[in-house]
Structure formats: structure tokens, C-alpha cells
Amino acid sequence: MMTDRALVKTPAPARLRCIGCGALADQAALDFRCPHCGDLFEVFFPAWQTPAGRRALSPAALKATWLERRTSERPEDTSGVWRFRELLPPLAEGQTPITLREGNTPLYEMPGCARIAGVDFLQAKHQGMNPTSSFKDTGMTTAASFARQEGFRWVACASTGNTSASMAAYAARGRMRSLVLIPEGKISWGKLSQALDYGAVTCQLRTDFDGCVRVLNQVVCRMPVYLLNSVNPYRLEGQKTAAVELLEQLNWEPPDHLIVPGGNLGNSSALGKALLEMKELGLIAHLPRLSVIQAEGANPFVRALREHAGKTLIPMQAETRATAIRIGNPASWKKAFRVIHATEGAVEQVGEVEIAQAKQEIGADGVGCEPASAVTLAGLKKLVKQGFVLRKDKVVLVLTGHVLKDPEFTLQFHRGDLFTGTQHERESAALRNLQHAPLILDANVEAVVETLKRFEQADSLV
Numbered sequence: 098m099m100t101d102r103a104l105v106k107t108p109a110p111a112r113l114r115c116i117g118c119g120a121l122a123d124q125a126a127l128d129f130r131c132p133h134c135g136d137l138f139e140v141f142f143p144a145w146q147t148p149a150g151r152r153a154l155s156p157a158a159l160k161a162t163w164l165e166r167r168t169s170e171r172p173e174d175t176s177g178v179w180r181f182r183e184l185l186p187p188l189a190e191g192q193t194p195i196t197l198r199e200g201n202t203p204l205y206e207m208p209g210c211a212r213i214a215g216v217d218f219l220q221a222k223h224q225g226m227n228p229t230s231s232f233k234d235t236g237m238t239t240a241a242s243f244a245r246q247e248g249f250r251w252v253a254c255a256s257t258g259n260t261s262a263s264m265a266a267y268a269a270r271g272r273m274r275s276l277v278l279i280p281e282g283k284i285s286w287g288k289l290s291q292a293l294d295y296g297a298v299t300c301q302l303r304t305d306f307d308g309c310v311r312v313l314n315q316v317v318c319r320m321p322v323y324l325l326n327s328v329n330p331y332r333l334e335g336q337k338t339a340a341v342e343l344l345e346q347l348n349w350e351p352p353d354h355l356i357v358p359g360g361n362l363g364n365s366s367a368l369g370k371a372l373l374e375m376k377e378l379g380l381i382a383h384l385p386r387l388s389v390i391q392a393e394g395a396n397p398f399v400r401a402l403r404e405h406a407g408k409t410l411i412p413m414q415a416e417t418r419a420t421a422i423r424i425g426n427p428a429s430w431k432k433a434f435r436v437i438h439a440t441e442g443a444v445e446q447v448g449e450v451e452i453a454q455a456k457q458e459i460g461a462d463g464v465g466c467e468p469a470s471a472v473t474l475a476g477l478k479k480l481v482k483q484g485f486v487l488r489k490d491k492v493v494l495v496l497t498g499h500v501l502k503d504p505e506f507t508l509q510f511h512r513g514d515l516f517t518g519t520q521h522e523r524e525s526a527a528l529r530n531l532q533h534a535p536l537i538l539d540a541n542v543e544a545v546v547e548t549l550k551r552f553e554q555a556d557s558l559v
């Protein structure tokens with residue numbers, strides 16, 4: 098149900114366009130669905146369609162401006178999102194963004210992982226190095242700023258953990274209240290504890306993520322709360338800047354492949370939108386292929402492409418220890434499909450043991466990430482074996498969350514009981530030599546020295 102009070106305005110140079118029927122709008126109902134066909138909106142910049150509008154955005158001038166802002170101390174310049182504000186829907190005159198200096202994340206070389214995957218050069222863009230330790234902050238700064246501009250007192254999201262942590266932080270920073278709906282017992286303590294400290298009203302519902310989304314969609318039709326799930330197109334605008342920042346770090350030389358985990362599919366859609374826009378504006382000469390990796394137990398998008406040629410997505414009951422991507426009915430699948438198609442990327446799925454192994458391998462490069470992010474390396478290994486990624490190709494993995502986001506997973510892995518009592522128990526035996534469980538010793542020097550000697554001897558045999 099849409100009512101007149103349920104309107105969110107869009108600033109002039111940016112409009113909303115429905116990805117289903119193409120309807121244009123300057124405001125959306127609180128559920129961010131098209132009133133004509135119920136599909137999702139995307140932000141669209143009419144001026145970019147005209148030669149004069151494109152001339153105003155000269156690639157060389159944009160690149161120089163963005164570089165110059167790196168030495169500025171203005172809040173909108175220290176943000177790694179708003180620094181690229183020419184590509185974002187603008188806030189109204191006199192409004193300032195809610196920012197925690199998000200973005201500005203490192204691009205790491207991953208030599209150990211490159212060797213393991215069979216490519217010459219591999220890098221990881223670590224979005225887990227954001228203020229609340231996941232990529233969600235880059236979208237939250239934009240969408241929360243629009244929520245405050247529109248005068249909302251409450252913001253809300255359904256989440257597998259990271260969105261809630263991020264939303265709660267930006268709401269607190271912007272002096273708004275926040276409502277979090279999370280699946281009971283299915284998110285890590287690391288994420289839940291953040292939402293609590295940032296002061297969110299946190300409800301653990303006896304359902305999964307998809308059930309939380311269903312409930313929240315009804316809540317926003319009844320109460321004036323601003324929806325901060327990734328159906329909100331302003332979130333994706335912020336998230337897209339990670340790709341712009343990446344290309345700047347690569348001196349505007351696109352990699353051959355960008356590999357992204359897929360859950361609700363907002364992030365792959367956002368990064369893909371940025372790639373297409375950068376190409377359209379002449380900021381890059383060619384498109385990287387964007388590939389999406391899902392967990393086998395939460396693979397509705399993989400199935401939609403393999404079994405239904407990308408025309409339909411059949412929701413499923415999702416199950417994976419990579420809880421951040423434990424999603425059976427992804428909202429943004431049509432947007433993600435367009436990106437895969439336009440960039441000629443691939444979709445792939447990986448098993449639970451493959452995810453655990455890849456996570457440890459990313460850790461062994463001194464980087465680390467949460468389980469959902471590790472699907473990227475596990476997926477890359479498969480894409481190399483299939484010949485889709487060539488040894489000489491330049492590849493960038495998008496690591497979406499920090500290693501401390503899910504410490505239970507990591508401890509169980511190293512103690513060797515991550516898969517105890519599951520169907521993966523036998524397969525996981527092969528991971529034993531990657532485990533580094535803590536050793537419990539007597540408090541004397543001999544015990545520690547003996548241990549060191551044992552490890553030295555083992556190392557010398559390798």
C-alpha cells in the first residue's frame with residue numbers, strides 16, 4: 098500500500114528509473130518499489146544522456162578533481178564515497194553527508210593466493226576495512242544521508258548482520274533511531290554486538306533473512322520508517338564508488354576480472370553499475386568481466402542462470418556457514434543479471450569446505466576476511482580450472498567483510514570442529530594441515546622452546 102506521506106524525494110539531476118517497466122520517477126514509496134509494476138528502481142542521471150551533459154563531466158577533469166580532494170580535510174572529501182560525488186545523486190543545498198570516512202580501502206597484492214589459484218597477478222580490494230568492517234558502509238553513508246534529509250526519525254533494515262551493524266552506526270552518527278530485524282541464531286556475535294553498541298532496537302526474529310525481509314516490507318507500509326535494505330537505490334549509489342576507487346588505485350587501467358560474492362545481489366549490481374557508468378563517461382576504455390560467486394547451499398542466482406537462462410529466479414531455503422550470504426530470495430537478482438550479461442561475466446558456486454579452505458588461504462597472505470568474502474577465491478580457483486580466467490589475466494577479488502566479523506567460524510576451523518557432525522566431515526579432513534589450533538602448555542620456558550623447535554624442524558622438512 099502506498100500513501101502520500103510515504104514519499105522520498107530525489108534531487109533534481111538524478112531521477113529514479115524502474116528496471117522493469119522503465120517508468121521514471123522523482124520520488125519512491127517507502128518500499129522503494131515501482132507503483133506500476135512492483136520492480137526495483139535505479140538512480141539514473143538524465144544529463145549524462147546529452148552531449149552537453151557528458152562534456153561537463155570531462156574524464157580528465159574528474160580524475161584530477163578526485164585526486165586533489167585526497168589532500169583536503171573537508172568531511173565530504175575525506176569520505177572515500179563522497180569524494181566521487183559527481184557520480185552520486187546530490188544532497189540538497191546546505192545538507193551535509195553523514196560520514197565516518199568510509200571507503201578509502203586498501204588494494205592488496207595476494208601472491209600466495211595467486212599461486213594457489215593459478216594466476217600470475219591477483220589483488221584484493223578489502224571492503225572489510227571500512228569503519229564498521231564491511232562494504233555496507235559505502236552505501237549507508239549515502240542512503241542514511243538521504244533519510245535524514247527527508248526528515249525521517251527512524252531507519253530500518255533486515256540483515257544477515259553486516260547491514261545492521263553499518264546502519265546502526267550511521268543512524269547513531271546522524272542522530273536517528275534504528276530498527277534491526279535479524280534471523281535468530283543465524284548471525285555472528287561480532288556483527289550483532291556492533292548493532293547493540295550503536296544503540297539499535299534489535300529484534301531477533303524466529304525466521305531466516307528472507308523471513309525478516311518479508312516482515313520489514315510490511316512494517317514500512319504501516320510505519321514512517323526509512324528502509325535501508327539494498328532495494329533502496331541510494332545505497333547502491335554509495336556502494337558503486339568502491340569500483341571507482343578501485344579503478345583510481347589501478348590508475349584507470351581496468352583488470353580483466355572482478356570477482357564478487359553474491360547474497361542479496363545488491364553489491365554486484367552496484368559495482369557493475371559503476372563499471373558501466375565509468376565506461377559510458379569515458380573514465381575507462383574497456384569493461385572488466387564481473388563474476389558472482391555463491392555458496393552451493395544458497396545458490397538461487399546460479400540456478401536462475403543455469404536452469405532458467407536468467408529469466409526467472411526460484412526462491413529457495415538457503416543454508417551455509419557463510420551466514421552473510423545465507424539468502425534464498427535475492428532482491429536485486431535482475432540488476433545483477435544485467436551486469437553479468439553486459440560485462441560477460443560468469444556465475445559460479447562453491448562448497449562449504451572450499452569456502453573454509455579459501456578463507457584460511459586469504460589469511461595466510463596476511464589479509465584475512467569473513468567466510469562470505471572467501472567465496473571469491475574459491476570461485477576463482479574454479480574459473481581458472483574452467484579456462485574462463487587465464488593465467489595471464491589480471492584479477493581483483495572483492496573482500497566484503499573483515500576477518501573479525503565471524504570469529505566463531507575461524508576458531509572452529511582451527512580446532513577442527515567446524516564440520517563435525519555434518520555431511521562435510523569427511524571432505525574436511527583434507528584441511529587438517531591448514532589448521533593452527535592454539536596450544537595449551539605449562540608456563541615454563543622449556544615447553545615453549547620445545548614447541549618452537551618442533552615447528553622449526555617441521556618447516557625444514559617442507
Ligand code: F0G
Binds near residue numbers: 327362
Ligand atoms: N559479503 C558480506 C560480508 C555480506 O555481509 C554480504 C551481505 C554479502 C557479501 C553479499 O552482498 O547481499 O549485496 O549480494 N550481507 C547482507 C547483510 C545481506 O544483511 O549484511 P549482497
